[in-house]
Amino acid sequence: MNFKHLKTFIEVANGQSFSNAAARLHTVQSAISRHINALEEELGVSLFERNTRHVALTRSGEVYLTHAKAIVAHCEQAKHDAQLVAQGKQGVLRIGYLSSACAHFLPSMLRRFNEFASNIDVQIFEMTAAEQLTAFIDGSIDIGFSRPVDYGYEGLIKHKHLSDDPIYLVVNDTHFLAEKGEAGLSDLIPYPLTLFAREQAIGLFDTLISVFHQHDIRPKVHSEPASMQALLTQVASSQSVALVPGCVRNLQTQQCRFIPLNIKIFVPLEMHWENSPTATAQTWLHWCEQHVNLERETATPCSSA
CATH class of the missing domain: 1.10.10.10 (Winged helix-like DNA-binding domain superfamily/Winged helix DNA-binding domain)
Structure with a gap:
């Protein structure tokens, strides 16, 4: 016809x-x-x-x-x-994110983006940095918010630095260190140390181990939970201590105390996207560039203990 x-x-x-x-x-x-x-x-x-x-x-x-x-x-x-x-004005935009690092800014951003591009269906997926990297390789997400990924993938993934999150000591509320106003790395030596699993956040894990090495301290790494909520539960129920980004306080943290360190250790939060972004990802990136102060909006509201 x-x-x-x-x-x-x-x-x-x-x-x-x-x-x-x-x-x-x-x-x-x-x-x-x-x-x-x-x-x-x-x-x-x-x-x-x-x-x-x-x-x-x-x-x-x-x-x-x-x-x-x-x-x-x-x-x-x-x-x-x-x-x-x-034109990237209709379709699906898939975003991977770290829940603890994004809880304070992502809902507001997504709400405003929906007003800007109401024909784009935004789908969000809670993922660790490692899971986001795999998802980019598989083509199953378009935008990611996570810690730095392995830069051997620079040909595949582009990144923008958003903010730096300070590292805190976390202990349970009855721990010997719970009432300290500030803690040093040497204070951790007597206690089993819990760190977030390296395979889920290589940059975070290696940054912390490197700082211990620089100060000639050999931590007693006791366990490496694969989720931050599991890490907090373990700390709250034991005498182990942990080092975590301050944004982790956005999670359920009952019976935990967060103590600033007497040295400044930071881990970055970045936004990632494919080297050849989808049309909807291009719309998101253009909107961020024109309408959002990413550095200010994503700064972690965790400046006090």
Whole structure:
């Protein structure tokens, strides 16, 4: 079925005139007649009753007009939607995020982005840094908020530094160190140390181990939970101590005390995206650049103990 023939049929039906349809379509009347004849031949029905003075739809033509208008409208909508998708104004945007690091800013950002691009369906996935890296490789997320990833993947992933999160000591609220206003690394030596699993956040783990090495301290790493909530639960229920980013206080932290360190250790939060971003990711990045002060919005509100 020729799409042009459908549009010609609709024009003739609406105006009940071959000559008027030719004028509106900027063609000649003979071309209009050819289109209608070809359509009638293909369908095997007469669409119009016509003579030199009169053009009217047959009963078959009335039925076919309803369908023809729906087909043309659907095709126009399909064209419009395809253009919106290509422009990054419609479609799906998949975001991976660290819950503890993003809880204070991501909901507000997503709400405002939805107002800016209401035709984009934003899907969010709680993921560690390692899980986000795998998701980028698999093509299952478009944007990620996490700690730095292995920069052997620079050809695949681009990044923007957002903020630096200070490291805190965390102990249970009955621990010997719980009432200290400030703690040093040497205070940790007598106690088993819990660190977030290296395979889930290589940068965080290696930063902490490197600081111990610089101060000639050999920590007694007791366990490496794969989730921050599990880490807090373990600390709250034992005499082990842990070093965590301050943003972890956004999680459930009952029976835990967070103590500043007497040396400044920071871990970065970054936004990541593919080297060749999807159209919706490009829309997100453009919106962030034009409408969001990322450094200010993502700064961790954890400056006091």
